[in-house]
Amino acid sequence: MQDPDINLKRRKQIALNLAAAFAGGAYYMTYMGKKVRQTPAHSGATYVEEILQGHPTRFREVCRMELPAFKKLCDILRRKRLLQNTAGVNVEEQLAMFLFTVGHNASNRQVQKRFHHSGETVSRHFNNTLNALTHLSARYICLPPPNIPPEIHDQPDFFPYFKDCIGAIDGTCILSQNVMAACSFDSRFTYVLAGWEDSIEDSTVLEAALSTDFQVPEGKYYLVDADYGNSPGFISPYPGIRYHQKDFAHGQPGPRNEREIFNYRHSSLQNSIERAFSVLKKRFQILTAATSYPIDSQVKLVLAMCTLHNYIHTVAGGEDWLYVEYDSENQYPPAEEEDKEEEDELSETEAWEEPYAVRRAPADVLRDKIARDMWVDYCRDE
Incomplete structure (x- = not known):
């Protein structure tokens, strides 16, 4: 029978050996392992x-x-x-x-x-x-000047009809936020407002922007989609009328009346904000997924990514591989010509009688005038 004192000493020695081995392993992983990981070949x-x-x-x-x-x-x-x-x-x-x-x-x-x-x-x-x-956002995200944008001035389909238009506005869901942005017609962000829950209506976010630091110069306006409504400073398409580019493509008939040609050209310009959002999200995939970052960091992320978007746009001269990919994926064949028809709701004479125009909201009167001028010129040129 072995001496109990000897057994106790052996057990203590084994315990000390294990402790030493564990401490040595921990030291190696903490210091030696870290050094291996940061050698020049792996840093x-x-x-x-x-x-x-x-x-x-x-x-x-x-x-x-x-x-x-x-x-x-x-x-x-x-x-x-x-x-x-x-x-x-x-x-x-x-x-x-x-x-x-x-x-x-x-x-x-x-x-x-x-x-x-x-x-x-x-x-x-x-x-x-x-x-x-x-x-850097204040340097790269700036409200536009009141000048006629070259994308309008140099295009007969848009000038002189949209000569007072200075950009497009839309909202999109980013990181569970309803982000409102305005952009120029070369897809550069000119205003960004983040931090609102994605369940909030677009028009509410726009009202908040107007009550803080967003301004529309006198006599100018932005193009917006139907969710914002037609109001002074913001011109939306005609509701219930063909609008998107694809609605006029793939063998579909071309514009058949003044409201359709207005919507078609409105959509062509409004696409600039859709293009900007699409390229932004494709470049920075963090914007398309759920994240655990705190809300203030999420708001900063939106602003920082839009800043980077504009910076890259500036350095690249407005084009890079992501813009090329977007444009290639969103090309539609031209619409087919078809006999033109007048609006069913109102004749030209009824629509432009002075007493009727006076009763209309100013933004509706402006939209109708733009549509009529477009249609008259379109019919004459065909």
Whole structure:
């Protein structure tokens, strides 16, 4: 029979050995393992350098913008002191981590794995970059001047009929928010209002914008969809009348009366805001999925992504591969010519008798005049 004291000593020794082994393993994983992960061959800085020096298509896939635009943006952020190199992460890597996150809706863990940083480091630089880009919004998102936009002035289908129109407005659901935006006819955002629940009506969000910092110059107006209604400063299409481009394509007859030709051309211009939203969401996939970010960060994300959208638009001269893809996917063949007919509801004479026009709301009178002028010229030119 063994001595109990000897057995006790052996058990204590085994326990000490196990504790030492566990502590050694923990030390290795915490310090030695971290060092292995951050050797030059595997660091986030090395990865960013690889994509900067690699094929442009690979860079574009990772960062969702062209390389020249990325480099210029890094310079802007440095020059304005919105981002600075830190001991372990330079500006290029900070921006690349952010773009990878928003472009692919990547989780914190996915960014850790790709760039070899701790979760805390990833989160800190994400928030810093988000704040920096939000700060740039006033530079890249600006209300338009009261001039006639070139997209209208240079197109006989739109000029002089829409000469007082300065943009298009619509709302869309982003991160469970009803985001209202105005844009120019080259699909650049000129105003963005985020933070409203997606269940709120578009017209309510517009009213809120008008009560704060959104203004329509005297005598000018925006094109809006039917959800906003027709009112001074905002011209909507005729309800119950063919409207969308596809309604006039694929063998469908062309415009047959003044209301149809107005809706057709209104839709052609209004498409600029749909184009902007589509490209925005396709570029930054974080905007299309549920997220756990706090609501104030979600609002900042909308503003920051719209800022990046405009920045890329400016640097790329209005076009890049995502615009090309959108335009290619939304091409419709021209409508077929068909005998034109007058409106059933009112004859031209009845519609434009002075007593009737006086009773109409000013926005309705303006819309009717634009439609009539378009129709008269359309019939004459055919």
